[in-house]
Amino acid sequence: MSTTAALLEQAARCEAQLTAPGAPFELVDIDVGGRRLKAYARAFATLPALIDSGREHGDKEFMVYEDDRWSFTRFFAAVDALAGRLQAELGIEPGDRIAIAMRNRPEWAVAFAAIALVGAVPVPLNSFGLRDELFAALHDVAPRLLFCDAERHERIANDLAALGIVDVLAASVPGPDSTSLDFAALIAPGGPSARTPALAPEDPALILFTSGASSQAKAVLSCQRAICQAMHNIDYIGAISAMTSPKALEKLMQSGLAPTTLTAVPLFHVSGLHAQLLASLRGGRRLVFMRRWDSKRALELIRSERITQFNGAPSMVMQLLGEPGFAEATASLGGLGLGGAGMPQRVIDDVLACRPDSLSGIGFGMTESNGVGAAAAGALFFQRPASSGRLPPIMELRVASLDGAALADGAAGELCLRGVSVMDGYWQNPQATTQAVDEDGWLHTGDIGYLDADGFLHVVDRIKDVINRSGEKIASAEIESCLLQHPQIQEAVVFAQPDDVTGEAVVAVVVTRPGAELSPDQVHQHVAGNLAAYKVPRDVHVRSEPLPRNPSGKLLKRVVKHEYSGA
CATH class of the missing domain: 3.40.50.980 (Rossmann fold)
Known part of the structure; x- marks a missing residue:
């Protein structure tokens, strides 16, 4: 053998x-x-039960962040204090949505666990996002609260009142004129005890954002x-x-x-x-x-x-x-x-x-x-x-x-998944949900692949126009939309090219308006001022001639990619 x-x-x-x-x-x-x-x-059966199972680890060290060390005991003391105050002082109920926007640090974990323990729905946001991206996400899910650090707070603070969101400032002390709640005060000992909610496996547990083929990230809702x-x-x-x-x-x-x-x-x-x-x-x-x-x-x-x-x-x-x-x-x-x-x-x-x-x-x-x-x-x-x-x-x-027909093992086609861990759907977006999950419960991934004779999955290509840069999924349509907001850009197309360091790199080709003069550096600066840094194109090609299109006006992106593949 x-x-x-x-x-x-x-x-x-x-x-x-x-x-x-x-x-x-x-x-x-x-x-x-x-x-x-x-x-x-x-x-x-539920996320609170899973989180509670960690209490058995007691004084073992759990988290390290720079010079700050947290045992499981310290972690759960903070979680329980916060959970009690979320219920008793802030009126949080099961099913309420609560957002988190901060860099990786212990306070992020404490906020997440406390939110889940009271039966609310944590909504982690992309901490790389600038003001427009954070605003769009918060507007989409309308959370009761936002846990954030100073850097994220600075980006979105002026919009919180209009959004009707109360924020909790972590890893920083709110100023004397601030309306932010103090995270440190909410996790201090001596607060009320939290009540354990009665949750069913079908109840909402989590909303995560993902960048798919659309120009705006979609909110993925999953049950317990x-x-x-x-x-x-x-x-x-x-x-x-x-x-x-x-x-x-x-x-x-x-x-x-x-x-x-x-x-x-x-x-x-x-x-x-x-x-x-x-x-x-x-x-x-x-x-x-x-x-x-x-x-x-x-x-x-x-x-x-x-x-x-x-x-x-x-x-x-x-x-x-x-x-x-x-x-x-x-x-x-x-x-x-x-x-x-x-x-x-x-x-x-x-x-x-x-x-x-x-x-x-x-x-x-x-x-x-x-x-x-x-x-x-x-x-x-x-x-x-x-x-x-x-x-x-x-x-x-x-x-x-x-065309949707099932293919035999070894044949490459779109990979579709079906299972108990698949999402409930996109938050308040039934049309996108129907497009992603068909009537038989198959989640269409948009990836092309095949299963070999020994049961190993091989992913070979992508249907969706998404760029995978260092593990971050980037919708080319989002960057194209940003480029077209520049007053001197008439057309724009964004696509991926292989990159030895990041896996895939973002490449943009823009067509200037008649008489306009535009440099690649100016295009870089425009994107950097509106989107997260990892979405800024590695290469920008500026041209004056129109992009190639077929007789019906559809952009021939493959032709453009081929034209600039050796550049």
């Missing part, structure tokens, strides 16, 4: 053992919206069950990885190090919120937050904090691997985690070379599926490093042609 066949047979035995009746990942059939779907029988099933699935992936990678697991166990993750990805994404914050809270793992991404500083933290796991965008991993002294400084590192679509081959090769026989891994998922899609770590990752992993038992995959 070949090595591959032996590994796959071992994986099949492990999957059967873990999902059998009475096992930790026992599967049951449940009814969701009139459909029978697979679910983990022992997953938590979807979040908890997704979290239990993270444990399932870990169990399969450990059972099929005994050498890597033994090496990690023999180190005696406390499992610790360096968190550099944003908490407003599923990769940061689900796979790092919530997984660590439930599992008793340490989290070390970075103020901002810097590969040299990351290497210092890995060495000083004895980091055992780092998950990041391809550009982060590449920069980290390129730092002098990487091997010596990262002796504690038991694995590197990578995103699973459009991964540059250079990153894969470097990980294979520097961390053989580790618990490194890869994954593919969406905000709309709460991160559940495909994953592989350890030996299974090293078996198919260019794939996006294997499907878990709670997710179905359908590969479809552009």
